[in-house]
Amino acid sequence: MNQMSETKRKRYSEAEKTKVFDIEFYPHIDSMYNFAYRLTFDEDDAKDLVQDTYLKAFRFIESFQKGTNAKAWLFRILKNSFINDFRKKSKEPSKVDYQEVESYYNSGDVDKTITTDLRVDSLKDMMGDEVTNALNTLDVDFRTVIILCDLEGFKYDEMARILDIPIGTVRSRLHRARNLLRENLRVYAKTMGYVKKS
Amino acid sequence: MTNCPDEERCLHLLEVILDDESTPEAEQEYFEHIDQCWPCYQNYNLEKAIRKLIKSKIENKPVPDGLIKSIKREIEKITIE
Ligand SMILES: [Zn+2]
Numbered sequence: 001m002n003q004m005s006e007t008k009r010k011r012y013s014e015a016e017k018t019k020v021f022d023i024e025f026y027p028h029i030d031s032m033y034n035f036a037y038r039l040t041f042d043e044d045d046a047k048d049l050v051q052d053t054y055l056k057a058f059r060f061i062e063s064f065q066k067g068t069n070a071k072a073w074l075f076r077i078l079k080n081s082f083i084n085d086f087r088k089k090s091k092e093p094s095k096v097d098y099q100e101v102e103s104y105y106n107s108g109d110v111d112k113t114i115t116t117d118l119r120v121d122s123l124k125d126m127m128g129d130e131v132t133n134a135l136n137t138l139d140v141d142f143r144t145v146i147i148l149c150d151l152e153g154f155k156y157d158e159m160a161r162i163l164d165i166p167i168g169t170v171r172s173r174l175h176r177a178r179n180l181l182r183e184n185l186r187v188y189a190k191t192m193g194y195v196k197k198s
Numbered sequence: 199m200t201n202c203p204d205e206e207r208c209l210h211l212l213e214v215i216l217d218d219e220s221t222p223e224a225e226q227e228y229f230e231h232i233d234q235c236w237p238c239y240q241n242y243n244l245e246k247a248i249r250k251l252i253k254s255k256i257e258n259k260p261v262p263d264g265l266i267k268s269i270k271r272e273i274e275k276i277t278i279e
Contacts, residue, residue, distance in 0.1 A: 014277070021273075029265065030258065033261045033262075033265070034259055043262070047262055055276070058273050120244055123247050123248065149217060150252050150253065151252065155218075181248075
């Protein structure tokens, strides 16, 4: 074992590749498809993105270490594919990049939590569509951290690796994303008459 | 209703606690605090409700039929090449 070179030790046989795909990769297809859909808002695009991700996973399988977090690895590929191959040609109007968004939101009050008049009982009757819209109208970078953390249950360090950003940035981006989401939910609550119009 | 002297910090702490990324010490401090701080206690309940709302109300789309099959077919093509 020790004499084997690094590359040789890592090499997967065809049978092992199939096994890794069946046991570690394909079980995440549901999460992957929904992540892709929430990024693109288009079923065909989401399908393409997922397929693309799995093909890349196959091509670059040597860089996947068995026993590590396959889901995080796949999500990272998907997110990179979305940014590199997809965002460019997507119908979504081009977004400012991370840095700009970050500094924009750093500058203002958005960082401060909006302590709203939103109340717990106002959330009870909220419809799935409304909650979904509240999430979907967030800028893609903010939407992404909410999906990763609140829907997919990734830890901060996993998110940092998926998004290629420091943990501190994960935390601040999440905080801002949640503030913005709260604000969106508040708008729905308001139209339902749950919060007093001020 | 009294205000919290350190609400902003409490909110950050709350977030980290609900994300399960906190320390036992910080958690203890936080929960002792909300026992006697009404605004923070409300924030705690609201934040928990929002998390629950997101998890329960946002529906997943079913994966299209045959997606895995078509991926497997594409992979086979690469392998043959
Ligand atoms: Zn307090």
